[in-house]
Amino acid sequence: DEQVLTAGKQVLTTLEGAGYTAYFVGGYVRDTILGRTVHDLDVATSAHPEDVIRLFARTVPTGMQHGTVTVLIHGVPIEVTTYRTESSYADHRRPDRVAFVDRIEEDLARRDFTVNAMALGLRGEVIDPFGGQEDLKRGLIRAVGRPQERFAEDALRMLRCIRFASQLRFDIDEQTFNAVRAQADTLGHVAVERISAEWNKALAAPGAVDAVQAVRTTGLFAHMPGVAGLLADQPDEWNLQAITRLSGLAERWAYLFLLGEKTDRVSSVLRALRCEKKLIQACGSTVRIVQALRVRPDTREINRLLVENGLAAVERAAMVQDVLAGQSGTAEALRRRHEQLPVQALTELAVSGADLQQELARRGGPWIRETLMALAEEVNAGQRPNERAVLLIRAKEIADR
């Protein structure tokens, strides 16, 4: 946004003023030329990290070993990295050595794809040695240099090209794609966290269907923990087209598990990929609620689902269920139902768990939640009013059963 851009320009101005060269690089340049919203802004410079630290009042040495210093301009963090090359990637994943260089062109040459290998200067000048602007126009993800070599250096790039193609809705250059197919096996050298970060971005993006197709046809999926088991025995004509009607990552994962009939594997797959707990829980609950919705629950059961899981989770599942069944309107109907409920959540009951424990003089345990759920169910079914005295009497009856 505006604040970040102002801070970035100030960084370039200061660096140039001190006699160094400096440019905006990477995703910022790509997204600016495309007119897309830009989230982060990276700066590359001829200044060495110790020069950068000297020139700015507030800095954090976030990645000194690869030349990165974070500069704070009125609290806005800007990553500033010294021009560098990387050499001898013996293990397909990390450069053994990084060397600082003087010219921006040398720095751009180590970058992965032409559309990511452009630099933008203070006066609007674009440095584009590999035809990135042309590829942006053509909608093409193409490796900088020879794809086989670039993927041999860092196998993660194979997944990154699928991720960018999905986010930008670009095609993948044929040579680049063939190199992925030929070298897919080397993805096994890459850390799981890096794989899952790229894959989750690809799956959440507009080109998700093509991304799934691409990891299957290239064979990359076989080296993606968890994903291997999920995709291995799906039929070739497996049709995911509708997945893009879903907007969230958790919903899209849930869709894959449900469509692929692997609902028992949600947590094992997502844990193998080291996904965040929040995602695993959201996906797991979505799958569970869809399964509950599938068996045509009656009014009482639906009310129970709403009270137990909350509207947001049930709506999410309803969207997935609608997309799977090729229908629509379920989420809307459930939202209206939820609005009418006298008790939308256990906290809205006239008695609390603590009340029950005290009045019934019993130890805590699962019975508390079960009793509260039973009370909510009866109030929502119109069997009794949401009044403390009434509910306490009823709670005693339930507890004595």
Ligand code: ATP
């Ligand atoms: P996003 O908007 O998703 O952050 P980005 O292009 O900024 O996209 P990053 O992963 O943040 O992507 O990387 C920033 C830049 O660093 C890239 O544009 C690219 O030039 C370079 N880069 C990142 N990872 C690699 C890699 N594995 N190999 C080569 N260059 C890379």
Ligand code: MG
């Ligand atoms: Mg970035």
